[in-house]
Amino acid sequence: MNELELKYGCNPNQKPARIFMADGSELPVTVLNGKPGFINFLDALNSIQLVFELKAACGLPAATSFKHVSPAGAALGLPLDEVERKMYHISPETELTPLACAYARARGADRMSSFGDWIALSDKCDVATAKLIQHEVSDGIIAPDYEPEALAILASKKKGGYNVVKIDPDYRPDPIERKQVYGITFEQGRNELQINADTMLNNIVTDKKELTDAQKRDLVISLITLKYTQSNSVCYVKNGQAIGIGAGQQSRVHCTRLAGQKADNWQLRHMDKVLNLPFRDDVAKPNRDNVIDVYIGDTPEDVIGDDVWAKTFTEQPAPLTAEEKKAYLASMTGVSLGSDAFFPFDDNIERARRSGVSAIVQPGGSIRDDIVIEACNKHGIVMAFCGLRLFHH
Numbered sequence: 001m002n003e004l005e006l007k008y009g010c011n012p013n014q015k016p017a018r019i020f021m022a023d024g025s026e027l028p029v030t031v032l033n034g035k036p037g038f039i040n041f042l043d044a045l046n047s048i049q050l051v052f053e054l055k056a057a058c059g060l061p062a063a064t065s066f067k068h069v070s071p072a073g074a075a076l077g078l079p080l081d082e083v084e085r086k087m088y089h090i091s092p093e094t095e096l097t098p099l100a101c102a103y104a105r106a107r108g109a110d111r112m113s114s115f116g117d118w119i120a121l122s123d124k125c126d127v128a129t130a131k132l133i134q135h136e137v138s139d140g141i142i143a144p145d146y147e148p149e150a151l152a153i154l155a156s157k158k159k160g161g162y163n164v165v166k167i168d169p170d171y172r173p174d175p176i177e178r179k180q181v182y183g184i185t186f187e188q189g190r191n192e193l194q195i196n197a198d199t200m201l202n203n204i205v206t207d208k209k210e211l212t213d214a215q216k217r218d219l220v221i222s223l224i225t226l227k228y229t230q231s232n233s234v235c236y237v238k239n240g241q242a243i244g245i246g247a248g249q250q251s252r253v254h255c256t257r258l259a260g261q262k263a264d265n266w267q268l269r270h271m272d273k274v275l276n277l278p279f280r281d282d283v284a285k286p287n288r289d290n291v292i293d294v295y296i297g298d299t300p301e302d303v304i305g306d307d308v309w310a311k312t313f314t315e316q317p318a319p320l321t322a323e324e325k326k327a328y329l330a331s332m333t334g335v336s337l338g339s340d341a342f343f344p345f346d347d348n349i350e351r352a353r354r355s356g357v358s359a360i361v362q363p364g365g366s367i368r369d370d371i372v373i374e375a376c377n378k379h380g381i382v383m384a385f386c387g388l389r390l391f392h393h
Contacts, residue, residue, distance in 0.1 A: 001026060001030075002021050002025070002027065004018060005018045006019065017037075028168040028171035029166065029168075030166045032151060032165065032166055033163065033164040034158070034163035034164060036140055036163040039069070040118060040140050043068075043118035043139075044120065044142040047071065047118060047120030047142065048120045050071060050227070051063060051074075053224045053227070054074065054076065054224050055122040060077050060078070061102050061121070061122050062074070062077065063103040063119065063121050063129075064120050065118075066117060066118040066120065067113055070228075070230045070233075070245070071225055071229055071242065071245060072106075072113035072117060072245065073108065073110055073241065074225045074241070074242045075103075075106040075221075076217075077099055077101045084104075087269050088107065088111075090132070094131075097126050097128040099125070100126070100131075103132055103133065106242075107132075107136060110244070110245070111289040112290065112293050115286055116138065116139055117138050118139050118141070118142070121141070122143075122144075124146060125147065125154070127147055127153065130149075130153040133154060134154070140163025141164055141165065142165040143167070144169040145166060146164070173190065175189060176188070191390075191392075193388060195220060195227065195388075197220055200220065201216055201361060202384070203386070204382060205364065205383055205384070206381065206382055208380055209382065210382065211359055214334075217240060218238065218239075218359070219237070219338060219361045221237045221240065222242070222336060222361065223386065226339070226392075227392060229340070230248040230392060231393060232250065232252050233245065233248070233249075233339075233392075234246045234252070234255040234258075234259045234338070234348075235337065236259050236262075236263040236335055237336045237337070238334060238356075243263045243267075244262035246259030246260075246262070252341065252343060252348060253345065253347050253348050256347075260351050263335065263356075265296055267356070268296045268320075268325060268329070271328055273317075277291075278314045278315050278317065279312060279314075287312070291312050295320060300319050304316060304319060333356045334358060336359040336360070337357045338361045339361075340363075340389065340392070341391065342364055342369070343362055343372050344366050344368060345371070346371050346375035348372070349381065350375065352381075353379045353381060359382045360376065361386050362383070363385065364386075365385075365387075
């Protein structure tokens with residue numbers, strides 16, 4: 001099949017819409033179920049590149065949760081501990097494969113943003129992963145293949161309308177890519193630069209020089225994630241998963257703040273007070289995620305106030321105070337951070353270190369590099385200049 005007609009473009013008034021191969025070759029994607037739309041395919045084709053690159057660089061199954069052409073989360077298939085299972089609404093008895101762990105982590109980074117996501121998997125979708133996806137609100141999935149039972153589970157979602165796409169893992173696009181804007185065709189070479197620790201983390205510019213293997217892995221994850229995130233973008237990573245992604249901000253420090261707040265929320269969800277909120281049994285997972293987000297935010301009274309708590313809880317929870325949150329976050333460390341372009345001011349470093357960042361990778365090249373390096377030295381942060389800008393639009 002050379003082309004596929006779509007229902008409409010980005011919006012219902014944008015017709016006709018299709019995807020096709022301009023050179024007359026076969027499309028590398030096959031729709032196994034549902035009818036994906038224009039934005040679905042934008043998410044699918046960006047997200048699958050991300051997970052293929054993550055697996056190639058790190059050697060583990062990878063998954064991502066995409067929304068509006070940027071990742072809400074990305075992760076490797078590392079095991080989940082008891083707390084993470086509780087955070088991600090996965091029972092202790094549920095059997096998880098490495099691929100299922102990767103998706104649970106990718107979805108769990110920012111569950112609010114992942115509501116209605118597009119999923120990409122680096123490996124054949126197995127039954128364990130399909131069973132996790134079965135109970136999440138999602139628009140569709142792309143993977144190199146599907147186990148028959150896994151496909152049947154996914155095809156049953158959305159009353160049989162869930163979008164399931166298979167892609168040829170051996171497909172290689174033309175090295176020149178094009179797109180049109182306002183009737184004008186843009187052309188550029190594809191961003192084929194390989195991201196790995198050997199090529200990206202050699203130029204350490206701070207007084208502190210040593211990076212652990214875990215930090216190297218997490219910095220590589222941050223860079224590959226940023227490669228497919230709408231710019232400006234910043235990514236916080238811990239334990240093999242993105243925990244905060246700030247995308248599409250005009251100001252870099254706003255990216256750092258946005259991603260840092262998401263990373264802080266992920267950390268706060270580990271607290272016993274949050275894990276043990278007394279939810280009513282009839283409160284669905286998406287509603288729980290929304291309530292947790294409000295509870296750990298600045299207006300917890302919106303969900304635990306005297307006039308509203310009974311809608312969600314069996315008993316009125318105590319508030320999570322600003323002092324409790326500050327003390328908990330002050331104990332956090334071991335977070336890595338990547339930026340898709342240089343940090344022009346040291347305010348980014350000051351914000352990052354408040355979210356437990358101990359290692360940074362960024363291109364370098366600012367006229368204020370010395371000030372940024374000095375800030376890292378002050379806080380004992382290791383920083384590498386990768387010399388690679390990763391703008392994506």
